[in-house]
Amino acid sequence: MSPRRGAWAELLRISALFTVPGDALAGAAGAGLRPNRSTALAVGASLCLYEAGMALNDWADRDEDARDRPHRPIPSGRVSPRAALTAAAALTGAGLALAARAGRPSLAVGSALAATVWSYDLWLKHTPAGPAAMGAARALDLLLGATATAAAAAPGGTGTASGPGTAGAPRAAARAALPSAALLGAHTVAVTAVSRREAQGGSSAVPLAGLLATGVLGAMASRRSPADRTAAPAPAHGAAPATPVPASRGSLAAVGRLAAPVLAAGYAGTAGRPLLHAALNPSPPLTQRAVGGGIRAMIPLQAALAARGGAVGVALGVIGLIPAARTLARKVSPT
Structure with missing residues (x-):
């Protein structure tokens, strides 16, 4: 990788893209x-908006990084x-364009997501509302996938407009x-709270609270999804129902309910071990770990959220991103 490409990879934290x-x-x-073409559009929009947030984050923190982390791409002059x-x-414009292709409801959620990202980086990061804003961003990202998928799955839905059948x-x-979005958002709040001390360390209370939150969230993620896998969510009055995931007589849901606790345990272990180390020794290196x-724990958490509702294939696809994420993280830090 050339020095220029390496600098941009570091700025955009490309190893975190797999989350x-x-x-x-x-x-x-x-x-x-079931995932469909509009789900792919939502994924593309999410990737663009995530990377927009990474670039904006370093732009907004350039003076602070010059003092605390002069090796970062902007203060180092790269x-x-x-x-x-x-x-x-x-990247924000590209993300919103992709969200618009998935329909007006998806554009509305994508716009809220973009506004949250920019608000966090420019104003909220160093305020008490910072972790909550980051949690809201992840929750909105999950809801972007739900709205985009539903618009295309509904009878008459194309994923490119909001006609009568998709409203x-x-x-x-x-x-x-929403329950899945709340779990993912809560995990993000905990990670963000810990990250505020990664350059200085010195506090055991925050990683300890994060460890407790991880245990609670892991237990909740292993439970059966509130969504009924044998029927689509009830649409609003006058709207056509979305196409449900075929339940195959409940077999996929049963497998998913068995897989979800295993994946949730993987999530708890991935997030919990380094949090425990940071709580015992809150030094900057251990806090950064x-x-x-x-x-990294977001990947098994996402997989558990998919599996607990019976989407076993989706869960396996998500968990399959871990090896690539680990390989790239050795070259480019996700923090």
């Missing part, structure tokens, strides 16, 4: 729907502030996926 596709896929599963800001704006389905899908572990 993004599972948001939309878990959203579709949480709504009781990427100019103007280039980083331009990339953030361009109520995205709203119903978002309601059905705890943050990295929390980011």
Whole structure:
């Protein structure tokens, strides 16, 4: 990798990109729907908006990084502030364009997601609302997948417009996926809270609280999804129902209920071990490892959220991203 490409890879934290596709896929599963073309559009939008947030984050923190982390791409001079800001704006535009292709409801959710990302990076990061804003961003990303998938799955839905057959389905899908969105958002809040001390360390309380949250979230993720896998979410009045995931007489749901606790345990272990180490010794290196572990743990959490509703194939696809994420993380830090 050339020095220029390496600088951009570091700025955009490309090793963390593997934690993004599972948001939309878990959203579709949480709504009781099969992934479709519009799910892929939601994944593309999520990737663009995530990378926009990474570029904007370093642009906004360039003065702080010059003091605490001078090796970062902007303070080291490898990427100019103007280039980083331009990339953030361009990626945001691309993400919103992809969300619009999935339908008006998806564009609405994508716009809320983009607004949350920019608000966090520019204003909320160093306020008490920072972790909650990050949690909201991840939750919205999951709901983006649910609404996009539902618009295309409904009879008459094309994923490119919101006609009469699709008007109520995205709203119903978002309601059905809310429990999964809440779990993913809560995990993100915990990781963000720990990350605020990664450069200084010195506090055992925050990683200890994160460890407790991880245990609770792992237990909840192993439970059966509230979504009914034998029928699609009830649409709003006058709207056509979305197409459900075929349950194959409940066999997939049964397998998923068996797989979800295993995947949830993998999530708890991935996030919990480094958090325990950071709680015992809250030094900057161990705190940074705890943050990295929390980011990597999103993949098994997304897989557990998909599996608990019976979307076993989706869960396996998501968990299959882990080897690639680990390989790239050795070259580019996700934090």
